[in-house]
Amino acid sequence: MSLRLRLFLILALATGGIWFSAVLWIEHSTRAQVQQVLDARLAEAARMVSSLLSDRRIAMAGEGAPVAIPLDAHGDYAHQLSCQIWSLQGSLVGQSEGAPQAQLSAAHGTGYSESTVDGETWRVYTVENTTLGVRVMVGDSLAVRDKLVSGVIEGLLLPLAVILPLLAAAIWVSVGRGLAPMHRLAEALRLRSPGDLGPLPAGPVPAEMRPMRAALDGLFGRLAKAREAERDFTAFAAHELKTPLAGLRTQAQIARIAPDEATRARALQNIERSVDRTDRMVRQLLELSAVESAGEAPGHADLGRLSEEICADLTPLAEARGVLLRSDVPQGASAPLRASGFLLHTALRNLVENAVQASPEGATVRISLQGGVLRVEDAGPGIPPELRARVCERFVRGTAGGDGSGLGLAIAAAAMDRLGGTLELPQSIGEGQRAELHLPPA
Known part of the structure; x- marks a missing residue:
């Protein structure tokens, strides 16, 4: 009707x-x-x-x-x-x-x-x-x-x-004239191009339609930002993938024409390193997509078991870099979650992996729990002050150089936001950096 x-x-x-x-x-x-x-x-x-x-x-x-x-x-x-x-x-x-x-x-x-x-x-x-x-x-x-x-x-x-x-005819005509602004708005929306996400044209609007008009303008604004973020994400991802692929091609050419075994071995080692970097970035891109689409699944997380699982998963990476992983989260510690436990697992894993990547050989990466806060501490150089405000943005690296893709902290921040918690990076004092996952209250 x-x-x-x-x-x-x-x-x-x-x-x-x-x-x-x-x-x-x-x-x-x-x-x-x-x-x-x-x-x-x-x-x-x-x-x-x-x-x-x-x-x-x-x-x-x-x-x-x-x-x-x-x-x-x-x-x-x-x-x-x-x-x-x-x-x-x-x-x-x-x-x-x-x-x-x-x-x-x-x-x-x-x-x-x-x-x-x-x-x-x-x-x-x-x-x-x-x-x-x-x-x-x-x-x-x-x-x-x-x-x-x-x-x-x-x-x-x-x-x-x-x-x-x-009287019935007058009511029918009056209702039609009263709904005319809505029909004009519908016609204006129908004639808009798919790429036009600007505000609706200015003009007199009945008071009853102002909330709907404001909501549509807000929706267009959010869609424009989402489209811009999607374009930036695609461009950054393409650039980040292009760099290791170009390196792979160069190192493959070097290995093919290498005059000696040592040069060939070094080129193959660089190829392996580029493959690992590309593999990690692809995995993080998939994790970021999964985090953004994760549904509601309230429950409880066993924090001690979660910390041990992540340490076990990342032990090969830590051993390859000469870093020791240590979990001080007590057994039986748990926390209520408002969404899927996958989000907390993803956030903590990315923080620990970043800490391992940033720590020098012989350092220790420690996971601890204080109150409702999960802490990950490393012995790396820390985040430069000029990058601290933007370090949780996509493709922004928190350390100069390195093999990171600039997605780890962005994934952790997005996951905590979906959980109703927060990611905080306190100012480092001396060597090392501490990352804190503030879990949502019960």
Whole structure:
């Protein structure tokens, strides 16, 4: 169902409901007012007849048929009234034309009453003229009253039958005009090129659409940044892969034309080193992609076991560089995680691998736990002050030279961000650098 049709139905039903309620209220109010007015006319007619009798302007019958009572002084409604004059002894002494033969009201006394005569219900007002010894009764049929009320309601419903279709058309057109800014926005979005991620054109916007417009502009801004980061990532990755590949080609040419065995062996060693560097960078690129797409999997991490596994995995690398790996994380230590444990494993492994790569031969890389902070300490040269602010960016190396790709700290920072924790690199004092993984609170 379209939004326009939904709004139209809501407004049409609401308007129809209000009109229906108004008709019911008018019917009830009109009926009460008509009853009040007609009751007043009954009393007025009865008193008028009693007054005419007292003034001898209407003669009462003595013997024989009752005298006819004229009731033409009040217009058309008077023709619907019936009048009877009864003596206090119970004989009919006068009646109007069309009045029933039976007594209009059997109630004694004066005032209003209702009675059923010949199967028809009457509303009657009675006046006693004690001077003349008669009782004057003026009544009208309730069916006549209902007909009068129905006529009033029909007079309201007939214009309503004409107005409602016009009102529905007006609502349909108004809803369409009200939604016109949304249609213009949709058309502007449809006509935008895929590469256009700038803000929407400036112009007057309804207050209700400003949050949506601001959200779209924010989304376009984030998409533009993500696309720019993707382009930079692709360019940096291509450059970083090109460098070892060019070195591999050069060293292969040197090995092929080497004049002696020592030159050939050195070239092959450089080839192996370039392959290792390329392999590490490809692995880190895959890890970075996995970190950015890791889903939610809350649980607990066994920090002691995690630290030992990483040390076991990196022992061959550490032995090749003459570095000792040491884990001081107590057994049984655990921490709650808000996301996949793969993220913490990736962050800690990259920090330890960076520490091994940065440490000189004979140094020790130590993993420890203090409170909710995992620490990795090395004996390397540390991070230069001029690089400290950018060291967690992709392809930014924290040390001059070396075989790193500049992805390790970026991966660790991204993984901790997904976990809800942080990576901190305190200022090194003396030799070495300390990296801290602040785990998220429970």
